[in-house]
């Protein structure tokens with residue numbers, strides 16, 4: 076029960092973030108299916124954007140101890156419905172991605188995460204520059220140790 080499940084819109088940066096956390100250099104491709112890694116669960120953005128797929132996310136969430144809602148730092152228009160994070164009955168954190176970009180709007184992204192019902196801390200990261208990755212990693216490791 077130490078898995079962290081990453082959910083968020085198509086292209087929000089979930090897979091890139093997981094690779095950055097795992098220090099993987101490999102090319103990122105579009106996620107086609109729910110993928111279990113060592114300690115992380117990657118999900119395709121469509122699952123968060125299509126309500127008829129929520130049940131699959133909820134079943135998968137039962138194998139996770141933490142939900143990480145990933146919000147694109149650049150495309151900050153509303154995508155997830157209000158309260159999205161609360162349907163999993165799990166603790167949740169928010170992650171704002173792509174903060175390296177001059178177009179990033181972290182404050183708008185934060186508002187989206189709060190609207191989606193994230194209950195825990197909100198982190199801001201860049202998978203490209205590594206900014207914020209160590210802070211997030213430390214939080215996840217500490218949380219794991221306490222489980």
Ligand SMILES: Nc1nc2c(ncn2[C@@H]2O[C@H](COP(=O)(O)OP(=O)(O)OP(=O)(O)O)[C@@H](O)[C@H]2O)c(=O)[nH]1
Pocket residue numbers: 083084085086087088089090091092103104105106107118119120121172173174175176200201202203204
């Ligand atoms: N500038 C910038 N772009 C990023 C960053 N992380 C990801 N991207 C870009 O965002 C796009 C989508 O990244 P993915 O990691 O595939 O996004 P995803 O959330 O896994 O998308 P799905 O698998 O479709 O759900 C790619 O073009 C990445 O290069 C980042 O930290 N900074």
Ligand SMILES: [Mg+2]
Pocket residue numbers: 089090091104105106117118119120
């Ligand atoms: Mg992906």
